[in-house]
Amino acid sequence: MYREIQFTDLSKDLLEQLQKGGFLTVKSGDEVNTMTIAWGSLGFMWTKPVFIAMVRYSRYTYNLIESSKNFTVSFPLNGQLQKELGICGRKSGRDTDKIKECDLALREGSIEDTVVIDECDLHLECTTVYKQGMDESALAPEIRDKYYADGDYHVLYYGEIVKIYTK
Template sequence: MDFNTNIFEQYDKKWALLTAGDKNSFNTMTISWGGFGTIWNKPVATVYVRTNRYTHEFMDNNEYFTVSFYPEDYKKTLGVLGSKSGRDMDKMKDSGLTPREVENGMTFAEAEVTFVCRKLMCQPLEPSNMNPDIAEQFYGKEAQHDMFIGEVVEIIR
């Protein structure tokens, strides 16, 4: 598996879709926090999901998830997918994206690259363990994030 990029821009500048579930029931959301690296001698992707997000339920209930990145002209679509909840509407219907089943998950035909990840760990990010300025800025009145670490088992281009 090879993947070459400016790793610091991948999540922050391009954004991504985090998707969990299968062709019968899945949800996706836009993420701009995350990372790639190694832990436990495995290549991993790390993503963060607020506990009150609909996608969190799918992350909890599935062994795999995907992280997919898109060309710049999909940024508006990703903005909508990150601001609307699949609990309240069919986000896929209006997104213009084409769901694509892959082994162990779902992605979209328009993705430039998709990382298929096997969930290894979920850990709450406790505001009491953070720098107080960060805790106040990001969690004053908001639900906390859980950190998910997934082993990258496949890269699809």
């Protein structure tokens, strides 16, 4: 059973789990892909609760999120799905149906063209309200050198959190 919760009720669990990994899932037409994320941000902007997801240009998910207006983020809060987070962080949706390989169950979201990973405990359904590619000239050199030596930068997707719920 799912229970809707308020934005202010989720921050502690979400931020603790984000460092361990969550699933960013995008549906575009008939295509669905999920990828592991461990970077992101939670905040309040433009009078809206917002989750900022980072997707590199080189990722298969980038193509899907660019053609979709919505995305979801699902977090396993009880230590489950560690193997699946590893697979979805290492493999590309270009070559592998990660949903099938990991035997993950998808559940339709409540906003248009969204799905969540049903085995997770906390879900955010988001509508992209702003996106911005990183400007390498604005990045601290030590971060650029450590995380972007190959020039594969992120696009930041600011998603208005339309719905939040837990199992």
